[in-house]
Amino acid sequence: MTLNEGGGLQLKELSERTGVPPASIKFYLREGLLPAGQAITATRARYSPQHASRLELIQALRRVVGLNIAQIRKLLKLADDGVPRLELLAAVQRTVLRLDEVGTEHGDIRTPAGDAVVRLRNWPDAPSDARNALNAHVALMDSLNIPVTTELLDAYSKALDTIADLDIAATTAPDDVNRLIMTAAVGMHMHSQLVLKLLAFAQASHAIRRYEDA
Template sequence: MRLAELSERSGVSTATIKYYLREGLLAPGHQVNATTAEYDEEHLRRLRLVRAMIQVGRLPVATVREVLEHVDDDSLGRTIRLGAALWALPQVPEPDEDDEYVQAAHREADGLLEVLGWANARMLTTVSPSYRSLVVAIAAFRRLGYDWDAQRLVFYAMLMHEAARYDLDFVEAQPSEAEKAESAVISAVLVEPMLQALHRLAQEEESARRYGFG
């Protein structure tokens, strides 16, 4: 398809597509002559992914480019490839390791992983942004005077483990390694907001059931 058709099918303007091409978010088309290029279904799929990351995920172009570089890196094994792509997404700042709340949160998080038997996750605690996010959240709870210990978090962790199984079932159903990595990014960018929305809707529903609307 030509640029105009790619624009029509994707709903993205030709000017924006050209910008994505210049920024390296979209692979160049197959050059027909000096002024014309052809694009295929892979360009269309990638373009839709880029739009979702920018419009729905609110990711800056530089972050999208970094994520896609990992998605397209054939030299990486699947676990590292997926992890690298996800870790390139925006993360919480590094916690202050001298803070007593952070130190306590590390103990709670480590205890949680031990109770769950998540040996692989425990090996990644020094590098995983997800582990860092957990520590930051637990520390914030402790500062507010709430004691969310490992036992209280086990229930939530088990729910998330089931969600992760569904996520990876979806990833494994994709035909190529690049599409598997892409689908993992889609899950992070789009599924996580849906899970958050469902959690809040469930809280609203349960609150109304318990307390009514008065």
């Protein structure tokens, strides 16, 4: 982060601009989530608009997405280390959608169902946390004798391919890394919830049609 030459905000002004209490700002500074400002005196510092942007990101990740301090710190470190955008987005997706909690700890997983989806949609045949998570879930469904047919995978993946295209176009546009993480994380969280809610609505509607006469 860099400060504008000759400008900047003092902590009180930073708090007023972002709506984040001074105590919270000091906590984020101690935790390393927010870089130190430019020292004015031994007890005062000046902060830049980038500090405000980072604060808004931290608040969104905590309040909207529900991430904890450790998760936020890990994402911000990747951003500050300048990792490639694809790697950063993969980390955001893994964290926000909790892909590391669904059987992906054993490395790359391959299943016929996952390979079938790649062929059906002509997606890149490359390893990812998302692919591993799908394969782990399909394996779980198989163990519970819940059939996952090619027809089912084709219908689901076709609909979601269109949704994903819209999501990625919207969430990867910002050049500023804080805005990129904000848009991607909040977008992934809220859009995935929207898909689940729409699916629930559709299921309820089909059930009503089928059973209301009976």
